[in-house]
Amino acid sequence: MSRPLKIMLVAAEASGDALGAGLAGALxxxxxxxxxxxxxxxxxxxxxxxxxxxxxAELSIHGWVEGLRAYGIVKRRVADTVALGLAExxxxxxxxxxxxxxxxxxxxxxAALPDVPLIKYVGPQVWASRPGRAKTLAAAVDHLLALYxxxxxxxxxxxxxxxxxxxxxxxxxxxxxxxxxxxxxRGIAAAAPLLVVLPGSRPSxxxxxxxxxxxxxxxxxxxxxxxxxxxxxxxxxxADVTARVAAWPFRAHVVGEEEKYAAMRAATVALATSGTVSxxxxxxxxxxxxxxxxxxxxxxxxxxxxxxRYATLFNHAADAEIARELIQNDATPEKxxxxxxxxxxxPQVRFVQSARQTAALDLMGREGRDPSEIAADAVxxxxxxxxxx
Numbered sequence: 001m002s003r004p005l006k007i008m009l010v011a012a013e014a015s016g017d018a019l020g021a022g023l024a025g026a027l028x029x030x031x032x033x034x035x036x037x038x039x040x041x042x043x044x045x046x047x048x049x050x051x052x053x054x055x056x057a058e059l060s061i062h063g064w065v066e067g068l069r070a071y072g073i074v075k076r077r078v079a080d081t082v083a084l085g086l087a088e089x090x091x092x093x094x095x096x097x098x099x100x101x102x103x104x105x106x107x108x109x110x111a112a113l114p115d116v117p118l119i120k121y122v123g124p125q126v127w128a129s130r131p132g133r134a135k136t137l138a139a140a141v142d143h144l145l146a147l148y149x150x151x152x153x154x155x156x157x158x159x160x161x162x163x164x165x166x167x168x169x170x171x172x173x174x175x176x177x178x179x180x181x182x183x184x185x186r187g188i189a190a191a192a193p194l195l196v197v198l199p200g201s202r203p204s205x206x207x208x209x210x211x212x213x214x215x216x217x218x219x220x221x222x223x224x225x226x227x228x229x230x231x232x233x234x235x236x237x238x239a240d241v242t243a244r245v246a247a248w249p250f251r252a253h254v255v256g257e258e259e260k261y262a263a264m265r266a267a268t269v270a271l272a273t274s275g276t277v278s279x280x281x282x283x284x285x286x287x288x289x290x291x292x293x294x295x296x297x298x299x300x301x302x303x304x305x306x307x308x309r310y311a312t313l314f315n316h317a318a319d320a321e322i323a324r325e326l327i328q329n330d331a332t333p334e335k336x337x338x339x340x341x342x343x344x345x346x347p348q349v350r351f352v353q354s355a356r357q358t359a360a361l362d363l364m365g366r367e368g369r370d371p372s373e374i375a376a377d378a379v380x381x382x383x384x385x386x387x388x389x
Contacts, residue, residue: 003029007379008090009039009050010081010105012059012098013202014236015276017042019121022372023169023379024048029100038088040081053080057236059101070127072309074101081110090116092290092383095141098123099133103111106140117386118211118380121145123162126154127316128308134158141383145375150317150366163378167313169279169363172261177284178196180267186230186253193268195220196286197252199241200273201234209273210244210294216271220341221250229253230267232260269350271336271345274311278323279364281323282314282357288323288352291331301327315359322356 007027011020021044026056027035028048037050043110046052066307082105085093093109106118118141124133127150137144138160146152150324174203180190188194195217199209213231221227229252233241240258243253254261264270264284274292281288292311294302310316311325314384324339326332343350368374 003384004034004036006038006090007036008085008093009041009045009096010093010102010343011039011041011045011069011096012056012077012101013232014042016096016098016122017044018058019168019372019375020045020050021048023094023096023121023375025083026370026376026377030380035107038084038090039075039115040084040129045197053084059098059284060100060284062245068115074104075153077101078104078108081105082112083263085116087113091119092119092386093298094119094121094145094379094381097170098216099124103136103140106137110140117382119143119145119382121375122147122152125308127151128311129302130305131307134160142306142386143378145378146256147371148313150318163374164366165280165370165374165378167276168371169276170283170361170366171370172280174261174265174284177261177265179262182259182262182266186228186265188228188253192226192228193224193265193341194230195264195344196270197229198234198270198277198281199231200275201236201277203237203240205273206237206240206244208295209291209331210241212293212331212336213271214248216336216340217248217252219333219337220344222347223341224344230255230263231255232263239322240362251348269340271340274325274327278312278315279314279361282354282361285354286356287343287353287357289326289343290323291326291333291336291337292338293328314364315348318356318360320356322360342346 011017020041024037039050040052041050042056083344104275123144126134134154142156144160145165146162149164152162152164153334197213226229231245231252232255235257242254245254260273264286267286268286270281270286272288274290315322326335
């Protein structure tokens with residue numbers, strides 16, 4: 001009797017953990033006991049049977065300076081990951097998001113296990129910065145699973161076969177999220193303006209963005225004391241966010257992951273740190289303002305490499321600044337408060353922005369099959385193709 005297909009999944013951040021869990025679930029639904037998993041991941045992948053040899057929280061790094069500081073840890077964890085692959089001898093390796101970590105793993109695997117298919121799930125955002133990474137990735141892996149159609153040409157030009165699977169964020173089911181119940185449970189009147197703040201999911205984002213948001217919301221509360229505020233605390237940074245918000249000089253409701261979609265749907269306006277959450281907010285119909293700050297030295301180093309016009313995915317898809325983006329020196333309490341206040345003050349402006357956000361989601365490929373199922377099909381095709389050579 002032949003052994004089950006063995007697939008190695010490698011994720012280094014919470015978003016990648018979610019993608020890996022979805023892919024594992026789709027493969028198990030397809031193959032049942034004929035597939036087994038090894039790899040690196042977080043709690044969601046663990047629930048699908050991927051036992052990680054280390055805690056991926058230490059790899060949640062963003063920015064050049066932060067990356068240099070963590071170089072020793074990253075180097076050790078790359079070695080640990082490749083050692084696991086050498087011991088387990090998988091039929092394929094899927095490297096999920098987290099460019100800095102996974103490209104090192106890909107190169108090490110290519111040297112150590114040259115015959116094992118390497119699949120990258122989520123390519124670097126070369127449309128926004130450092131387009132040369134497309135060539136680097138094409139030389140390191142056999143196949144790319146891209147989230148958006150506008151990603152594919154960048155990599156296909158370099159000879160990397162690419163499958164567009166779509167973004168899981170575009171397929172979130174919010175039908176059970178009850179905005180009225182959310183407001184009632186927090187004692188927020190149905191007609192009260194509600195600002196939902198999403199400070200991020202990385203420790204560096206919380207450290208850099210929460211002081212800006214505290215000062216901005218303070219200005220907004222001074223202008224309108226009836227404004228209600230809810231802060232969504234991502235699971236990976238929940239304790240830090242909760243402690244910081246508890247020290248704010250005004251009341252803010254802290255919301256866990258389990259209620260975040262209800263909070264998004266209940267929002268009058270959202271204020272979010274740039275990331276995948278902007279897509280989820282657009283799905284929820286929440287008009288938003290996007291902000292982001294890097295550590296100053298990291299930004300100075302990275303700024304020359306930014307080539308895209310927008311940081312937010314639906315802005316990029318529409319080639320228009322639908323949601324206002326306040327990046328680095330523009331991400332001041334004064335500017336954040338002004339932009340959020342503009343939306344809070346005008347229902348028609350909110351309506352138009354929400355409608356434009358929804359239309360941009362269609363450009364990103366909102367309709368279609370579940371991305372995890374498409375990704376599972378592609379992984380199995382790559383394995384079959386490699387075995388047939």
